[in-house]
Amino acid sequence: MMSAKTDRRGETLPSRDFVLAEIKQMVAKQNGVALATLEEDTDLMADLGYDSLDVVELVMSLEEHFNIVVPEETLDKATTIGRITDTVIELLR
């Protein structure tokens, strides 16, 4: 019986806090904002002025970084850092 912390291949999944921290770091690097100002409810578009090109570029970096494929339909819904984190976690499972 696999524990909740492993994926189908039995590899250990990164914790949510770890993924959240990684995403915050990527956003801070891409957008040039201070890491400390980024919260889970920070909205990339409404708060950080991201346009669709910025979002797509971040998502493509996430895909490469976490080795995942983010389905397009999830992009419209997930533009806060917290929701992006949940999406990544979901895709890592």
Add this chain to the structure above:
Amino acid sequence: MARKTRQGIEYQLLELGGVRYVIVRESIFEQLCRRAHMNWQELTVNKEELKPGLDLDGPSLAEKLIRRRVASGLSQAELARRAGVRPETLNRIERGRTTPDFATVRKLVIAMNTAERDHAAQTISKPHGIRSPE
């Protein structure tokens, strides 16, 4: 409350979040743009395409996409072909007249990245030798 300039142009002042905005009729704005030699067509965003949170990214997104495309060495037609986007659609996007959805932007970015990689690979595999003066 409507105000009037000395020239008789009606306008309204509005303050939002500490920033003052002047509201004039579209036809007046168009005239002002023309006098400033700015292309009004390139400034307009298709109203039907406006979505909350996306409404301000029309022109700047267009500019960024044009810059990226030029940097990747692709013509508008070539990028449209490679990305599988209709040329008219890309043209409208680049004129800031339509706000593309994520799926379209992603196709464009992938096509531009691929073109850049191909270009870089070509430059490495086929270096142009330094010609000695003849």
